[in-house]
Amino acid sequence: MAKIITIAHQKGGVGKSTLAINLALCFQDQLSVALVDTDLQGSLYHIREEFTELAIIGADKLKDIQQLAYDLIIVDTPPYLSNRLPELFLSSDFILVPTKAGFFDVMAIRSTLALIKEAQQKAPHLKAGIVLNMVKPRSGITQDVADLLQSMGTPLLQTKVHDRVSISRSSITGGILNGTDRRAKEEIMALTEEVVEHISAEIAI
Ligand SMILES: Nc1ncnc2c1ncn2[C@@H]1O[C@H](COP(=O)(O)OP(=O)(O)OP(=O)(O)O)[C@@H](O)[C@H]1O
Ligand SMILES: [Mg+2]
Numbered sequence: 001m002a003k004i005i006t007i008a009h010q011k012g013g014v015g016k017s018t019l020a021i022n023l024a025l026c027f028q029d030q031l032s033v034a035l036v037d038t039d040l041q042g043s044l045y046h047i048r049e050e051f052t053e054l055a056i057i058g059a060d061k062l063k064d065i066q067q068l069a070y071d072l073i074i075v076d077t078p079p080y081l082s083n084r085l086p087e088l089f090l091s092s093d094f095i096l097v098p099t100k101a102g103f104f105d106v107m108a109i110r111s112t113l114a115l116i117k118e119a120q121q122k123a124p125h126l127k128a129g130i131v132l133n134m135v136k137p138r139s140g141i142t143q144d145v146a147d148l149l150q151s152m153g154t155p156l157l158q159t160k161v162h163d164r165v166s167i168s169r170s171s172i173t174g175g176i177l178n179g180t181d182r183r184a185k186e187e188i189m190a191l192t193e194e195v196v197e198h199i200s201a202e203i204a205i
Helices: 016-027 059-067 085-091 103-107 110-122 143-150 182-198
Strands: 003-007 033-037 055-058 072-076 094-099 127-135 156-162
Touching: 003 016, 003 085, 016 033, 016 072, 016 094, 016 127, 016 182, 085 110, 094 110, 094 182, 103 143, 110 127, 127 182, 156 182
Parallel strands: 003 072, 003 094, 033 055, 033 072, 094 127, 127 156
Antiparallel strands: none
């Protein structure tokens, strides 16, 4: 059965779709990957012509995705707490929560994390991780944010994705791996590896 990685945060503009595309492109060397956009107006569904090598599937197929013949399914979700999320979380293997590194940005992930924790009580195999995205180069995380992240109970991934022009343009340039920004590539590859480490053993990359 396909492994499912869901990318969720009820706030808009934190990089869910950007990370979804770049993770999918990174995994697809080794695995057959489908990208699912649960949002009918979703950005992924609109750019599917740009990424003909990726299977981008609409939300209508969500019920059947696990039956489809893929190794890995990456699910992008909309910027609100949709009533579909609990069910989606329960069928996921890993939930990635991207956030910016400001104090109030991190505060804002709490309701998403609460939903994840509810799902984890019913599905103990479900893993989750927070990834800092759009981190300003040369600025670390402030102590108050570090403390807040510590108190969240959901692990913070070691990989930080920085604010990079190459990443903001990656959905029109065919993805980070396709480009020339070496540091951006390293970050996306490190993120991919870290996600793999969190998911149980069967999918080795
Ligand atoms: N690491 C990054 N560096 C620079 N720009 C980024 C980075 N990550 C995302 N962006 C840019 O930030 C904007 C928001 O990203 P994206 O659309 O992926 O967010 P989202 O969480 O999917 O938003 P929504 O919830 O509205 O669908 C986009 O313009 C994207 O190109
Ligand atoms: Mg999006």
